Amino acid sequence: MTTINWLEETRKRQEALIATTQSFLQIKSVLDPATAKEGAPFGEGIRKALDFALEVCSEAGMTTKDVRGYAAHAEFGQGEELIGILSHVDVVPEGDGWSTPPYAAEIVDGKIVARGAIDDKGPTMAAIFAAKIVMELGLPLSKRVRFIFGTDEESSWKCVNTYFETEEMPAMGFTPDADFPLIYAEKGLTDLTLRQTKEAFEAKAEKDAADVQAKLVSLQSGLRMNMVPDKAEAVLSPKALDAQAIIGKYRQHLEANDLKGAAEEKDGTVVLRMEGVSVHGMDPGKGVNAGTELAHFLNGLTLDARAAGYVRFADRYLHKQHHGESLGIAHNDEEMGPLSLNTGVLEYEAQGDAIFRLNIRYPHSISFDQWSAVLAKHGAEESFELEVVEHLTPHRVDPNHPLVTTLQRVYTEQTGEEAGIIAIGGATYGRSLDVGVAFGPLFPGRPDSAHQRDEHILIDDLVKATAIYAQAIYELAK
Ligand SMILES: [Zn+2]
Missing domain, CATH: 3.30.70.360 (Alpha-Beta Plaits)
Structure with missing residues (x-):
């Protein structure tokens, strides 16, 4: 068995990762009922962001499906079982008081600053690049991996509710839309x-x-x-x-x-x-x-x-x-x-x-x-x-479930830190999956800039998260 240096593989693609993340963040994907129409129920900006994510995935060789603009997915791998990665392309309104324009996605002191940088477009792009690494290395998979992109996580979750009315529920999955190490239970x-x-x-x-x-x-x-x-x-x-x-x-x-x-x-x-x-x-x-x-x-x-x-x-x-x-x-x-x-x-x-x-x-x-x-x-x-x-209702994945233990092991191998699992009183996107946990992107001790002015993600963290997601996707789907 060859060992893969996931961080090294990420670094090789770092420039493209940063540039693509910036382009993604430059699309103002705020809920906009004024431009809503058939196929774009939450407005033009969100539709554009969804198309952008699908484009990156299909260029990487994934097959895609659009569910009337409410949500869309991109899939690769093969096999009976389906692993889900659930994230969202919509953002909350930018508000006032930014040091740099909220949709410029400028790099300041090693951070990409933009609305959506940490919640949730930065980590969405990290996970897509993670999948690209797995695909480009030609690693054999025994399961299918599917990105599910939601479009109104910040408002009513109509996206996932509509999506799962007709589409397959993954056997297990994670959402890169909260904190590392891992949230397995929500009240x-x-x-x-x-x-x-x-x-x-x-x-x-x-x-x-x-x-x-x-x-x-x-x-x-x-x-x-x-x-x-x-x-x-x-x-x-x-x-x-x-x-x-x-x-x-x-x-x-x-x-x-x-x-x-x-x-x-x-x-x-x-x-x-x-x-x-x-x-x-x-x-x-x-x-x-x-x-x-x-x-x-x-x-x-x-x-x-x-x-x-x-x-x-x-x-x-x-x-x-x-x-x-x-x-x-x-x-x-x-x-x-x-x-x-x-x-x-x-x-x-x-x-x-x-x-x-x-x-x-x-x-x-x-x-x-x-x-x-x-x-x-x-x-x-x-x-x-x-x-x-x-x-x-309460949402909880058994702490001994392979989803939890695998992600814990991956986190520890990539960071050298113990991966304590977390139960919270709030709600994460993870509860939209029958067997779903929240896994990153915010590392312990980092201030949470989600929904704040000057929202940002540290480039080091974006890279580290990508390496973690790459190994996670491989380990869950191999
Ligand atoms: Zn979010």
């Missing part, structure tokens, strides 16, 4: 709404307490389910407590608990504002939820019966319950980590609906039906109805 993701209508509350015929201190007119906090809200505002109508007394209590509460906020009297009402710390909803314990903090304060007042139920629910089940502890749905998975609960939006209208919008992420060892039934039951206690807005 289930849900967006949920707990909604209590005015009618549902009135049906309970609950009476206000005799000594109501204030009536809650409205409460508003947060915009997105997957973010911890950093602002909240409540409007109260004073009853047994006058406006100044409520304001005094609130200021005292803020000071005693080291919280930031403000209170003012306005047209006979009291407006309370809370400030928190916004972080991503996958790890809500790292932030301060302004909405549940405010509900926690309000639960210390005697409010009208409907508001009392709303803030009681928030305080008991949601406030600082980042894993659903008091709901009784907390679950820790040794591999994938705990269930996480984020209350991203709170909306209360005395004359309308009372709503909590939640983002719950859960590991594979607890079933959705199991925990969502418990949540629904607790919601029903206060006449809330549970709606599932979005649900992606």
Whole structure:
């Protein structure tokens, strides 16, 4: 058996790799409904980028197929089994503040700087050149290898959904669209709404307490389910407590608990504002939820019966319950980590609906039906109805699967580093494959410039990733 120096083979093709990657990045492939048409459902730019990738593949001798512009593939090798490499040619809009033009793909300090350099056109070209190396070396393969190019990964994933309606699902595969060493497990993701209508509350015929201190007119906090809200505002109508007394209590509460906020009297009402710390909803314990903090304060007042139920629910089940502890749905998975609960939006209208919008992420060892039934039951206690807005099931490839062990071995051989495998709370493109993992392109310790201004890929990393992908393709398909 001859050993192949994959890095050496990549270096021989380095100039072409860089130039082709630059040309690819110079195509502005942002979603553009204005130029969408038959065969180009996401607009002209994305269509051009797709054609460019297919052209490089067919010049290398691969056979290609276009699935109505939603996605396309390029294939080589032979055999029954199919190995997939899934990547995307679309990019997010460039935004402002770049040091060099975002579609110039200039080389600055050993980096190619462009929108899409790391996400995902740079690594797409690295993987194509990796395949070219395998093909040009004439290595015998016993499997087919197929590149699948998606076109709206950054928006709705209609590309892969449409593609897999008619095309073959690879037996296994990887996506070069996240981090090295390897992401093998992704939590289930849900967006949920707990909604209590005015009618549902009135049906309970609950009476206000005799000594109501204030009536809650409205409460508003947060915009997105997957973010911890950093602002909240409540409007109260004073009853047994006058406006100044409520304001005094609130200021005292803020000071005693080291919280930031403000209170003012306005047209006979009291407006309370809370400030928190916004972080991503996958790890809500790292932030301060302004909405549940405010509900926690309000639960210390005697409010009208409907508001009392709303803030009681928030305080008991949601406030600082980042894993659903008091709901009784907390679950820790040794591999994938705990269930996480984020209350991203709170909306209360005395004359309308009372709503909590939640983002719950859960590991594979607890079933959705199991925990969502418990949540629904607790919601029903206060006449809330549970709606599932979005649900992606957990995605996991067995750590002993040859896909995982092979890629781990390749990574270690190419880098000399141990290839620890990663479970995450987010979602990668890898979950579009039945048996799929994310494999690169971002190396450990590198700052992630995806979706940022001055997005870039280090040329050294582009070359290293190409060598890794070349060996990976060969080892998986040989
Ligand atoms: Zn991406």
